[in-house]
Amino acid sequence: MxxxxxxxxxxxxxxxxxxxxxxxxxxxxxxxxxxxxxxxxxxxxxxxxxxxxxxxxxxxxxxxxxxxxxxxxxxxxxxxxxxxxxxxxxxxxxxxxxxxxxxxxxxxxxxxxxxxxxxxxxxxxxxxxxxxxxxxxxxxxxxxxxxxxxxxxxxxxxxxxxLPFARGRERWGGSRLRESAAAGGLSGGAGGIALAERPVGGTPGAVRRPGATDVVFAAQALVPRRPEERAAIAALLVRAAEADPSRRVVVKLRSRPGEAETHLDRDPYTRLFAGGRPANLVFSHAPMATALESAAGLVTVSSTAAVEALAHGVPVIALDRFGVHKSLLNTVFVGSGLLGGAGEVVAGRFRHPHPSWLRDNYFHxxxxxxxxxxxxxxxxxxxAGALPHRRVPAARGGVFHEAWHRASVLGRADRSLTGGLALAAGVPVTHALSALRASRRRAGQDTWADPTTDYTLEPNPFQDSIRR
Known part of the structure; x- marks a missing residue:
């Protein structure tokens, strides 16, 4: 470079x-x-x-x-x-x-x-x-x-x-790839089925990290969406903590109370554990790189933290207990050898990636x-004056539409009268549009459900407005 x-x-x-x-x-x-x-x-x-x-x-x-x-x-x-x-x-x-x-x-x-x-x-x-x-x-x-x-x-x-924060101490390249391949790698291919990728017994080619015993869970705001699924993950983490009191189960959070994060978390894990938790199940707001220093393995549904962990030589379980689907943002892990279920998490059977998956997926x-x-x-x-300007066009609705765009992004930081009026009128309209799009998905116009592509055409189904 x-x-x-x-x-x-x-x-x-x-x-x-x-x-x-x-x-x-x-x-x-x-x-x-x-x-x-x-x-x-x-x-x-x-x-x-x-x-x-x-x-x-x-x-x-x-x-x-x-x-x-x-x-x-x-x-x-x-x-x-x-x-x-x-x-x-x-x-x-x-x-x-x-x-x-x-x-x-x-x-x-x-x-x-x-x-x-x-x-x-x-x-x-x-x-x-x-x-x-x-x-x-x-x-x-x-x-x-x-x-x-x-x-x-x-x-x-x-x-x-x-991915810049995936430049860890132990990049998956060269000798690490050859070691994993020599050890047999892991099962699974480009069209593999999730259950077929789960390990039997230990993890082939696993690298023990001396002194690292934590199980780190990378919490996400968007997935899984349903409250009962998030409650099931909380229960799973309690099981993992109770199965081995000598290790910590670390719930890695993105924000403290009162702080915002990129996506709105409607069911934060702090609330899911409000009824009590084992002493070795703890919360952490430290940078992910810091949390990984003491990690024996990382658990996630689909967080980019999985890539960061692999770059640091930390094995991963990409939790597939709710399926493998675009709406779970976890289809990227098909063929990786990282998909696994609740039993693997409790037993601490973490996975290293299949060599054939790496170069195409973040480790080129x-x-x-x-x-x-x-x-x-x-x-x-x-x-040299030779680059055409790719200008953002004006909003089609004129000044009022521009005010909506500004107010929806800035929130309380926008104190303009036009922004307040635009929000008052625009919120019901956006709700109606969301309902219309949802009905279209129910009618079968849904590339989120299409397993043959790596893209979608419809708006995302997460109901995650930027306006809070």
């Missing part, structure tokens, strides 16, 4: 996972003097979340600025960056994209998603379609977004990056990551 000396790059973010991703991505470029601008929205990280997000990224707190939305344009005009990395949920990217478009010296705009993005979702691409470059993190994602773009008529340039050689080369090419074209 070419060094970034002399390049002025600003990452603009708000929510926790995007702050971590932007800081890690920019921190991975040697000699790059990057800045991170945190815009105040209803999702903006707290000071504690910011510290956790910056930990280990190479980006210091001195490089971070917090601003109200109304001051962003003036600040960017003074900085005159060559590149702006728009790191936020789709509506945030669209809102800040219009600010960047209005700058007298428009920089190259780059966007992306902060973790695993299989299935590729139509909304994720639609909101970012006017970026000069969209970053993906695996060859599989690159194919999925290219296929999705071809299906809906969106041509957004794609570039490959390594670093030399294949071309995102920074692409960014430099785009900057050279922009400086």
């Amino acid at each position: 070419t060094a970034g000396a002399g390049m002025r790059v600003v990452g603009i973010a708000d929510a926790d996972s995007f702050v971590k991703w932007a800081a890690s991505l920019l921190g991975s470029v040697p000699d790059l003097r990057a800045q991170l601008l945190l815009v105040r929205t209803q999702l903006t990280v707290s000071a504690a979340q910011e510290r956790a997000a910056l930990a280990g990224t190479g980006l210091s707190a001195d490089a971070v600025t917090r601003l109200d939305f109304d001051r962003v344009r003036e600040w960017l005009e003074a900085q005159r960056p060559d590149v702006v990395l728009l790191a936020g949920r789709g509506p945030f990217v669209r809102l800040l994209g219009r600010v960047v478009d209005a700058l007298p010296h428009r920089p190259v705009t780059v966007s992306g998603l902060p973790g695993m993005a299989i299935p590729a979702q139509r909304g994720a691409l639609d909101y970012r379609r006017h970026s000069d470059l969209l970053i993906v993190h695996s060859h599989r994602e690159r194919r999925a977004f290219a296929e999705l773009g071809a299906r809906i008529g969106v041509r957004t340039p794609l570039a490959l990056a390594t 050689p670093e030399a294949e990551s071309d995102w920074w080369d692409r960014v430099q090419e785009l900057v050279a074209l922009r400086r």
Whole structure:
């Protein structure tokens, strides 16, 4: 990767996972003097979340600025960056994209998603379609977004990056791949069935981590969705703690009470354990990298923490007790050898990945990551006046629609009268549209249920509005 000396790059973010991703991505470029601008929205990280997000990224707190939305344009005009990395949920990217478009010296705009993005979702691409470059993190994602773009008529340039916080002490490459293959790897192929991937007995090729005994559970807000399924996971973690009191079961949380996170957690695990828990079942708000230092294994449904764990040599169980389905965001693990059930968690039979899965799924050689080369090419074209502007179009509903977009992203940080009026009128409309889309899915128009593709065409089913 070419060094970034002399390049002025600003990452603009708000929510926790995007702050971590932007800081890690920019921190991975040697000699790059990057800045991170945190815009105040209803999702903006707290000071504690910011510290956790910056930990280990190479980006210091001195490089971070917090601003109200109304001051962003003036600040960017003074900085005159060559590149702006728009790191936020789709509506945030669209809102800040219009600010960047209005700058007298428009920089190259780059966007992306902060973790695993299989299935590729139509909304994720639609909101970012006017970026000069969209970053993906695996060859599989690159194919999925290219296929999705071809299906809906969106041509957004794609570039490959390594998930930056997946650069651990023990990358799965070279000798580690050969060791796993020599040990027999794990069963499962591209079209494998989840139950066939569960281990019999021990985990072939497992690497014992001396002194590491914790079972770390990476909690997620979106999956599983149903309260009874989340309660079942809580009960499973209690069983795991009771099965071996000498080990800790660590529930790794993303936010403390009163803090926001990227997605709304309607059934937080702190509430699910309100009736009591074993003494060795504990909560943690530490950075994931810190939690993994003492981990014998990681459990998740579909968190990107699985990739981070594997990069650190920590084995994983991708919990399949609720099935393997796009709506669980866990189809990416088919063929990985990582899928397993409750019995494996309780027994501590964690899994290392199948070698054939790795290169296509987040563990490609670093030399294949071309995102920074692409960014430099785009900057050279922009400086030469040869890069067409991919401007975010004005909202079709005019000023009122623009006010809705702004207020839905900024929340209480938007104090405008038009924003308040737009929200009052817009909320019932969005509820009606959501009901219409749900009826269409029930009628069979549902690519979320299509196992033959790695993308979806319908809006996501998570009922996770950015407005809180």
